[in-house]
Amino acid sequence: xxxxxxxxxxxxxVGKTSISLNLSLAxxxxxxxVCLFDADLGLANVNILTxxxxxxxxxxVISGRAALTDILIRDYQGIDIIPGSSGVERLADLTRPExxxxxxxFLDLDAYDFFIFDTSAGISSQVLAFCMASHEIILxxxxxxxxxxxAYSMLKVLSKHGYDSPVKVIVNQVAAGKAAQKAYARLKQxxxxxxxARIEPLGIVASxxxxxxxxxxxxxxxxxxxxTVASRCMAAxxxxxxxxxxxxxxxxxxxxxxxxxxxxxxHSPRKNEKTRDARTRETAxxxxxxxxRMEEKLSFLVKEMADIRELLETLVPTVARTKEGPCPxxxxxxxxxxxxxxxxxx
Ligand SMILES: Nc1ncnc2c1ncn2[C@@H]1O[C@H](COP(=O)(O)OP(=O)(O)OP(=O)(O)O)[C@@H](O)[C@H]1O
Ligand SMILES: [Mg+2]
Numbered sequence: 001x002x003x004x005x006x007x008x009x010x011x012x013x014v015g016k017t018s019i020s021l022n023l024s025l026a027x028x029x030x031x032x033x034v035c036l037f038d039a040d041l042g043l044a045n046v047n048i049l050t051x052x053x054x055x056x057x058x059x060x061v062i063s064g065r066a067a068l069t070d071i072l073i074r075d076y077q078g079i080d081i082i083p084g085s086s087g088v089e090r091l092a093d094l095t096r097p098e099x100x101x102x103x104x105x106f107l108d109l110d111a112y113d114f115f116i117f118d119t120s121a122g123i124s125s126q127v128l129a130f131c132m133a134s135h136e137i138i139l140x141x142x143x144x145x146x147x148x149x150x151a152y153s154m155l156k157v158l159s160k161h162g163y164d165s166p167v168k169v170i171v172n173q174v175a176a177g178k179a180a181q182k183a184y185a186r187l188k189q190x191x192x193x194x195x196x197a198r199i200e201p202l203g204i205v206a207s208x209x210x211x212x213x214x215x216x217x218x219x220x221x222x223x224x225x226x227x228t229v230a231s232r233c234m235a236a237x238x239x240x241x242x243x244x245x246x247x248x249x250x251x252x253x254x255x256x257x258x259x260x261x262x263x264x265x266x267h268s269p270r271k272n273e274k275t276r277d278a279r280t281r282e283t284a285x286x287x288x289x290x291x292x293r294m295e296e297k298l299s300f301l302v303k304e305m306a307d308i309r310e311l312l313e314t315l316v317p318t319v320a321r322t323k324e325g326p327c328p329x330x331x332x333x334x335x336x337x338x339x340x341x342x343x344x345x346x
Pocket of ligand 2: 016017018040045119120
C-alpha cells in the first residue's frame with residue numbers, strides 16, 4: 001500500500017513538475033521510499049529537470065515489449081521514476097488485454113510509501129482519471145487570477161465527477177506571503193460559495209531564482225541549493241504531508257490503476273467517438289431525444305456562464321465595482337453567452 005498523490009493544476013506552467021520532483025526528493029530525504037510517475041506530456045517534464053532521457057516508457061509496457069521493472073529508473077538521488085510519456089496518451093485507448101497487462105505489471109514493483117503522479121496541464125481525460133483514482137490531490141496555483149480561475153474550473157470538474165476528499169493547495173512562485181494568503185482566501189471563498197468541493201492549504205513555495213538556475217543545470221533545486229528558500233519551502237511541505245497522514249491515501253497500486261482505467265473506459269473521448277459512429281443508424285425519435293438533451297445542456301451552459309461571471313467578479317473585484325458602489329456603466333464581460341444566444345435567435 002502506498003500513499004498515492006496526484007499533482008495537478010488548472011493552468012499550465014505553474015510549477016507542477018518542479019514541485020512533484022523536488023517534493024519526491026524531500027520525502028525521500030526523510031527516509032520514505034518514493035516513486036515519481038512522470039505523466040506530464042509537456043515539454044518541461046521530469047527528463048528535462050533531471051537530464052535523464054530514458055529509451056523506453058510506459059508505451060513499451062502496454063504493448064508488451066518491456067516489463068515495468070525494465071523501464072523503471074532506479075535510485076535517481078534516492079527516488080525511483082517511471083517515465084509515462086507516450087504511454088500516458090495511449091491509456092485512453094487501451095484494449096482489454098492491454099489493460100490487464102498494465103494492471104498486472106504494477107504487482108512486480110517494490111512497496112513504496114509514496115507514489116507521486118506529475119500530470120500535464122489541462123483537464124484531459126487522463127489527468128482526470130489520475131485525480132479521480134487517487135485519494136490525495138495536490139492542486140498547484142499561483143497568485144495570478146488566471147491560475148485561480150483555472151484551478152476553480154478543475155475543482156468544479158472534479159466535484160462534478162463526485163470527488164469529495166479535501167484537495168490540498170500549494171501556492172507557488174510567491175513573491176510575498178500576504179499575496180499568497182489573499183489568493184488562497186479568494187479561491188477558498190469562491191469554492192465554498194459555489195461548489196460542493198473542499199480545499200485545504202498545504203503550503204507555499206517562494207519565487208526563487210535558484211529554481212530556474214537548477215533547470216539550466218538539470219539538477220533539482222532541492223539537491224543543488226538545499227538551503228535556498230524554495231528548498232526550505234519544499235521541506236516544510238513534505239513535513240506537513242508526513243504529519244497529516246490520513247489512512248484514506250493508502251491504496252494498493254493495482255486498485256488505483258483499476259479505478260483509473262475504469263474511469264477512462266467510460267470517459268475517454270475516443271471511446272465516445274466509436275459510440276457516435278453507431279449513432280449514424282439513429283431513428284427520427286432518437287434524433288428528437290438527442291435534440292432535447294442538447295437543449296438541456298445549452299440551458300445548463302447558460303447557467304454556468306452566469307456562475308463564471310459571478311466568479312470573475314469575486315476574483316477580480318475591482319473590475320466591476322468602484323469604492324462608491326456599482327459602476328454606473330458596469331464592465332461588460334466579453335463572455336456574455338446569453339446575449340450571444342439571444343442575438344443568434346433574433
Ligand atoms: N518557485 C518557483 N520560483 C521560480 N520559478 C519557478 C518556481 N516554480 C516553478 N518555476 C519555473 O516555472 C516554470 C514552469 O515550471 P514547471 O515546468 O514545473 O511547471 P508545470 O506546471 O509542470 O508546467 P506544465 O503545465 O507545462 O507541465 C519553470 O521554468 C520553473 O523553473
Ligand atoms: Mg510539467
